[in-house]
Amino acid sequence: MRYIDAGYAVALSVLTGYAALLWRRWRRLERVAAPPQKPPAR
């Protein structure tokens, strides 16, 4: 059963991690590309 748990854990954490990465990148790029009144956030 340990193998199965490991398999699920790896799949879920990688997918969640990548999804979070994408999400953050999207948000950050939208902020930086925003109109000039807003100073870009770090």
Added chain:
Amino acid sequence: MSAGAATVPRWSTRSTRVVRALGAASVLSVAATVWLGLWVTPPDQTQGNLVRLVYVHPPIAWVALYLAFGIAAVSSALWLWPRTRSRFWDRLAAASVEVGTVFTALTLVTGSIWGRPTWGVWWAWDARLTSTALLLVLLLGYLAVRRIPADADARARRCAVVALVSAVDVPIVHFSVNWWHTLHQQAVITPDLSPTIHGAMAWTLLLGFVAFTLAFAWMLVVRYRVEVLAEHLEDNELDVALRERRSEGPRAAEPLPTGAGAGHDTTPLVTTPTP
């Protein structure tokens, strides 16, 4: 969806709502698959609890090998063909390759984890594993070419060629490794992992396919949007940098997003001041 030279890329609220719904649906269906797969469904007669990875590994493999790679190959071909050329296809291909790389790597890892207790080995040189491993290398090659600084058109051309060559190569590799085993005099037969699926298992498997496809779709759309935004910033970074300079006064400007630099042997036009 494509951006003009100076207009900031924007998407309609409706499409963003669809994306959000897609994200929610993926999270729910994946969670449901995990719950059903790990606890609700019965263990297999031959494989016991090891069968539970069938709800995860084949769906991920399908997404990686057929969906992501297929979209990448078709988009690249459509971009390369002059009559259908549009920035959309290049960006879609790039997004699909990146997300596909993640899924391909996961296919190999979950397959290996499944294989170890089932076959006793972490790896076997059978047709599927070998061509999947090769696909991963080919996708990494695409990503490497993508990262070479160049104007969008040149980069798109190179990447499209890599995608097409890869699309042609993977089936050839699959066939040759297959023959390798069947024609070999002391044929090595790797036991097939496919268990007999029925009842609750079948439904869970179907849900698994749907869930990971939805997850892929969400990631593809977000990655596509990231690509559009990143390209927009690359095109306008000089303007952005100047705006930042003016708005922040004597303070040093924020480091520019990566993209400025030399691909061919030229010195960069803009050097970033160290903060």
Added chain:
Amino acid sequence: MWRDTVLMAGKDLRIELRSRVVLHQVAPVAALLLVLFAFALGPDRAPLVAAAPGLFWVAVLFASVLAVQRSFALENAEGARDALRLSGLDPAGVFLGKTAAVALQLVVLEVVLVAGVLLFYGSHIHSAGSIVVTGLAGTAGLAAAGTLYGALSSGLRVRETLLPFLFLPVAAPVLLAGTRAWQSAMGIAGSGPGAPWARLLVVFAVVYLALGVVVFGPLQEAQ
């Protein structure tokens, strides 16, 4: 297109005849590989004979990377690339010409390597025809795929590491098929029939030659 092919191949081969880079540098490296394999696999002939086809094709793969890199280094000379575009040569012809030149150089190199394998490993050839056919088909495929990727990476700063990274995975089926075919042609125990592999090599060559012809033009515009 064929006229341009001959023109291009002729130019590349004439440069090689005069500079002899492939002959003096690539061939010795490939031959050196055979020697190194002998160091790696031990003084006994048996493992060497058994592995000889595979070792040969690995050496050929390695040499083809070098040959392709050389082929496109020629184009990086002062203004050569612009001159090529201005010359109005059909890009398909340029591709086929360069592929032919690389293939020819590789064939010469392979003859040397085969001699090395026969002499130093003690291999025997049972079916010379099969050796020749599969050798030519495999070389054509390698040259075609290599030239295509060589064009893609030419002029880039990362070209030296990019070309092997892109090309070698694509060349893997040639390695596999070539080895199996030569195992059968060299009468090595435990090998299956060689004919399906010969067919695969021919298909590979045809596919990549066709792909190159179609795609080389759009690729050239990226430079």
